[in-house]
Amino acid sequence: MKIRVGFGFDVHRLVKGRDLWLGGIKLEHELGLLGHSDADVLIHAICDALLGAANMRDIGYHFPDNAGEFKNIDSKILLAKTVELIATKGYRVGNIDATVCAERPKLKAHIPTMQEVLAKTMNIDVEDVSIKATTTEKLGFTGREEGISAYATVLIEKD
Numbered sequence: 001m002k003i004r005v006g007f008g009f010d011v012h013r014l015v016k017g018r019d020l021w022l023g024g025i026k027l028e029h030e031l032g033l034l035g036h037s038d039a040d041v042l043i044h045a046i047c048d049a050l051l052g053a054a055n056m057r058d059i060g061y062h063f064p065d066n067a068g069e070f071k072n073i074d075s076k077i078l079l080a081k082t083v084e085l086i087a088t089k090g091y092r093v094g095n096i097d098a099t100v101c102a103e104r105p106k107l108k109a110h111i112p113t114m115q116e117v118l119a120k121t122m123n124i125d126v127e128d129v130s131i132k133a134t135t136t137e138k139l140g141f142t143g144r145e146e147g148i149s150a151y152a153t154v155l156i157e158k159d
């Protein structure tokens with residue numbers, strides 16, 4: 001079996017008047033993430049990690065942020081397409097480990113739902129999707145609640 005690892009990182013700005021989509025679900029919050037798509041920063045980090053593992057460039061290369069077809073798109077669609085892209089090289093997702101940096105909202109209670117939704121989107125076992133959350137102790141842009149960042153590490157495999 002051939003295995004490869006990949007890493008992804010993304011940031012989106014928090015603004016008024018936008019819904020907060022994170023890990024494929026909509027959360028109740030007074031601010032939402034700004035982007036061309038639904039700005040689901042966690043999914044974007046996972047997409048970049050998968051593409052990186054397969055050495056297939058990055059999310060903006062495949063889904064440009066000036067293309068009308070991706071305006072306000074549900075990032076779960078981009079994740080499903082990314083899984084299809086790595087499959088063209090024969091790879092499937094092994095496991096994912098991701099961290100979201102957000103001062104608020106508290107994500108703890110929502111993580112099992114995110115795991116289920118993302119596992120379903122990628123057609124993998126929920127056991128293979130780890131999601132963690134941390135504050136940055138009120139430091140930096142995440143600590144000031146100006147944005148949310150996410151990191152993802154993935155393993156992909158083929159026979």
Ligand SMILES: Nc1ccn([C@@H]2O[C@H](COP(=O)(O)O)[C@@H](O)[C@H]2O)c(=O)n1
Binds near residue numbers: 104108133
């Ligand atoms: N947005 C967040 C941030 C953190 N958590 C949970 O709280 C724990 C402690 O966070 P620290 O940043 O103080 O280390 C963390 O391990 C998460 O379980 C959260 O749910 N949502």
Ligand SMILES: C[C@@]1(CO)OP(=O)(O)OP(=O)(O)OC[C@H]1O
Binds near residue numbers: 034036059070071073
């Ligand atoms: C997802 C895409 C495409 O809609 O747009 P954004 O939501 O702005 O996200 P980003 O992480 O900046 O880059 C990838 C984009 O091309």
